Amino acid sequence: MKPLRTLPLWLACAAQIALLTAPAVHAQGLRVSPAPSLPRAAAPADAGPRPADFIVAVVNSEPITNNEVRLRLLRYEQQLTQQGAALPPRAQLAREVVERLISERAQLHLARENGLRIDDLAVDQAEQTVARQNQVDVAELRRRLVADGLNVAQFREDLRNQLLLTRLRDRELEPRARVSEREIDEFLREQQAGRVDPALVELNLAHILVALPENATQIQLAQAQAKAQGLLARARAGEDFGKLARENSDAAGAASNSGLVGARTADRLPGLFVEAVRNLQPGGVSDIVRSAAGLHIVKLVERRQPGAQGLMVTQNRARHILLRPGPQLTEAQAVQRLADFKRRLQAGQADFAALAREHSQDGSSRTGGDLGWAGPGLFVPEFEDAINALAPGQLSDPIVSRFGVHLIQLVERRQAALGEREQREVARNLLRERKLDEAYATWAQEVRGRAFVELREPPLF
Known part of the structure; x- marks a missing residue:
């Protein structure tokens, strides 16, 4: 059996979060790898008998168990090893894992307090993305997860939690990461002067x-x-x-x-x-x-170099129809309606531009859903992944993003030199990503500080 590829998703690994976050940065693969067998945790020589699992910490009444810490620890070690990075001392990494889990629990609590939720359709889409990146269908993905000792229901719940964290972070951090035209001008002047970070x-x-x-x-x-x-x-x-x-x-x-x-x-x-x-x-x-x-x-x-002139990039010209779920339209109904649009378009019974002008809840509806030419990183990852998987003229299945549900058609694809506008967009994305990193560190500490955290037993690993 061919193993599933690259970085693990189990229990919210960093690569998974990177894909599901960042509305205007480079799309990244969402993939899963087999779980290594878990070694039995050895207690210190002077310690008495300890149960197989126990509570390490409590965050707002939700426990973090030793098994969760061990599993996450093994995933991080696997990730660092695959990347060729040096492994820090295991005790240090374990402390970092506990702190990461505490931070995530606090953020999930905040998301639920604010009424955020993730529908099953969004989880289905994330699961399909994992399968597609591993070049298998969902049934085969699940079979391999079970063969590798992973629980499919828990895997889907972890995907749901990561999508929930993403939605919360988008909402909380977006206002802190705005980039001004003046900042872009200054960045580009530095690049032209040779002062490249x-x-x-x-x-x-x-x-x-x-x-x-x-x-x-x-x-x-x-x-x-x-x-x-x-x-x-x-x-x-x-x-x-x-x-x-x-x-x-x-x-x-x-x-x-x-x-x-x-x-x-x-x-x-x-x-x-x-x-x-x-x-x-x-x-x-x-x-x-x-x-x-x-x-x-x-x-x-x-x-x-960032924003280098003359750089050739792949640009896509796409159009879409966007439906925004709300009190009068559930996400499932939006998906069904767009699936019906797709069937009508493929049967030659409708015109895409006409459907977009009549139904799309996006500013592009005036131009028949046309989004113009766009280079890498200009769309949210799930939207960009869908475009990249299409050939010119093809229609996507309905996909869910934080903006709503989309039906996408790729109109044209070309190789083009990075022009002035594209250079500014590259600069904007780089600066925005840097601000997001800085803003996230501050915000995560704020959320953690507001949570009730009780540290109990130190983890065994």
Whole structure:
């Protein structure tokens, strides 16, 4: 059975939250990976018998259990290992996990106090996104979750909680992250003057992993080094790096993504990889570097400055019909109505522009739902994912976003140089993302400070 790919979702991992948040930043994959078996927690030598599970903390009358902490701890360790990052001491990471769980519980309590809720349809859509990113259908996703020891109902509840947190954070943080035209002007002047924040330089990387067990023997290490040296020599001799990764890399997903990590700003990449390519030119291949996961060979595919002129990007021209659920229209009814529109359009019984002008509850209704040309990062992730999955002329299924329910048609797709308007949008998104990060840290502390928190037993792991 082929394992599910990349970062874990179980119990609200950071990658999942990143996809479901940020209305105007780059869309990111929502994926799930198998859960490792849970090791039995050993009690200290001088401690008496402890139950298999116990309460570690209480947040507004809701408990956090030791098993929750252990499970989240294992996921974070797996994530850090896959990224090639150094693992902090386990006791330190456990404390951070407990604090993260406390913060999430406090935010969920606030969301429910404010009457926020997530319908089953939104959870269905998130589950379908997980399945699509892993190139399986929902039935197969669920089968694999069960085979990996995960409870499907709990998995869906975790998705619901993350969507709820996203909705709360969007509402609370959006006013704190507005970017003025003056700030954009200043940012662009700094870029033109060469004063580029290194953390904002975007790197497109690929890598090959030769895995090593945690306590590798000298023989295992020698075998891995020999394999890595051979692959490095072949890569530097001009062999196709993607083919080498597909056939030889032990990294999750390498067989399907050719070892590509993807284009990200340097502050969102493992420091080990950033350092490995620091002095490389695009197309260059690093020396072998070692992480907790094993030995890595990293290729710099592309390096680009934020908002650089002449950069080619993929632009999509789409149109949509938006229905906003409310007292007179439930989310399920909106989905059904848009599904009916799709059937009529595919049967040639209706015109998209006419339907949009008559029914869409969006400002674009005046132009038949036309959204114009848009580059990456201009739409909320679930909307952008739907567009990227379409071929020109195709219609999406109804999708749910925080704005409502959409029916989308991709009209055209093209490659275009980044113009002045697009440069300003890139700058706006970068500045906004930075403000969101800063605002979230302050806001999360405020929410945590207002919650009743009782720390009980320290976790065992």
